Amino acid sequence: MSAQPRPFEEPVYVTRPIIPDLAAFTRHLEAIWDCAILSNGGPQHIELERRLHDHLGDGHIALFNNGTNALMTAVKALDLTGEVITTPFTFAATPHVLSWHGIEPVFVDIEAHSMTLDPTRIEAAITERTSAILGVHVYGNPCDVDAIEQIARRHNLRVLYDGAHAFGTKVRGRPIASFGDATMFSFHATKLFHTAEGGAIVTEDPALRRRMDLLKNFGITDEVTVQAVGINSKMNELQAALGLCLVDAVRPERERRFALAEVYADRLRDLPGFHVPETPDLQADSLQYYCLRIDRDVSPVSRDALYEALKRFNIFARRYFYPLCSDYVPYAARPSSRRENLPVANRVADQVLCLPYYGALGRDGAERICDTISAIVRDRV
Known part of the structure; x- marks a missing residue:
């Protein structure tokens, strides 16, 4: 078994605002x-x-x-x-x-x-x-x-x-x-x-x-x-x-996020049941979020289990958008909210996990997150 990754010293959230000089x-x-x-x-x-x-x-x-x-x-x-x-x-x-x-x-x-x-x-x-x-x-x-x-x-x-x-x-x-x-x-x-x-x-x-x-x-x-x-x-x-x-500051931030996307894709695409986004296009993509999709029928670790396990390492991913708006109290009783009407949305909502994605994280931070995810999937740490 490989060495267990160490938690981040400070919380790492899904995003972090750019702060000007x-x-x-x-x-x-x-x-x-x-x-x-x-x-x-x-x-x-x-x-x-x-x-x-x-x-x-x-x-x-x-x-x-x-x-x-x-x-x-x-x-x-x-x-x-x-x-x-x-x-x-x-x-x-x-x-x-x-x-x-x-x-x-x-x-x-x-x-x-x-x-x-x-x-x-x-x-x-x-x-x-x-x-x-x-x-x-x-x-x-x-x-x-x-x-x-x-x-x-x-x-x-x-x-x-x-x-x-x-x-x-x-x-x-x-x-x-x-x-x-x-x-x-x-x-x-x-x-x-x-x-x-x-x-x-x-x-x-x-x-x-x-x-x-x-x-x-x-x-x-x-x-x-x-x-x-x-x-x-x-x-x-x-x-x-x-x-x-x-x-x-938008353009340099986008370039830094592009580098993070490359790390995540290279490190995570081969994990069983993990689906990574297509490589972003710096000229056309917003690079707002980096969203994995985890197929619970194939992955050794479910999306929710990974979400909870990452917290132990001070990594706070987000399940955007779970639950669906159609499940909220004001909308759940409406006819269009029935689960049989929204099979794809319900499946996707159970799969998505947005990883920390901001320029200040740096490639080293993204590598540490990938090390942690790999250890959770491989060794159930």
Whole structure:
């Protein structure tokens, strides 16, 4: 038996936010202090919108205080009603934004490979109450945007994408936000690019952008006119300043993550029952998460057993997304949540394990994690 790997001295989590140089952040804070503008689309906000085009394309960008409010505002701006078809394999915010608007999320199964909405299952779920399709680019894997667009056109539906994981994702060289009516991006601290909390909606439609700008500021058009029922979901200047410090850090961080992906793939692909992602494309993939899939019928160690065993070595992987949203208390009783309707999603949810994946981990850290996984699988340590 090989020597047992030693635990990490400090906890190693699934991700770790990039932290800017404090002096650089302070310079932005000084500029904010000098002009005394803290919110309502100040200079930092304007500059961050401009800089983000390098990563999100030429669409119209609206910044928000978090991704959930961004998605809620897009749902309102698109006038969605009735039912919206979406995936159960996502973060809770995706169906929640629909429910908050009184819209029923209708869950449809996912593709086994991409883990995104299966277009072949969508049309059977469309009713006279369906107003839109809300797809999720899971782990940055793009939905089948062409098939979804064709379905939407046939049935006169809106298409909204949750691209929380998809910062930098492209399809055939096109930015992911150029598909559908609008795409949400999350800038939470767990994301590749972040503003501590924050988010954005990107759309090709300038009128939709103007409506979202109205709705995220209480529906106010001027100091005496409130034109619509809005909320307060504006990104403030401190968030935007942090983003400006980090926008140039995305490319080197992606390169470091690419190196980690190579280590994980080389070391783990031959373990029985382990399925590793395809080699990422630095020009097209978001590199947001590194997700293994472990087939419990083949692997000597189940996903859950590995998840628990890693904790003993101070390694905290995550089972994104387990359980499915369709199993949550608010949704479990709905007809579309029945397990027989979602066989692929239920199988995938029992297999996925996202490993620590951030540049500061380094190749040595990734090698240690692989040593630990190999020992758990080989020796049941």
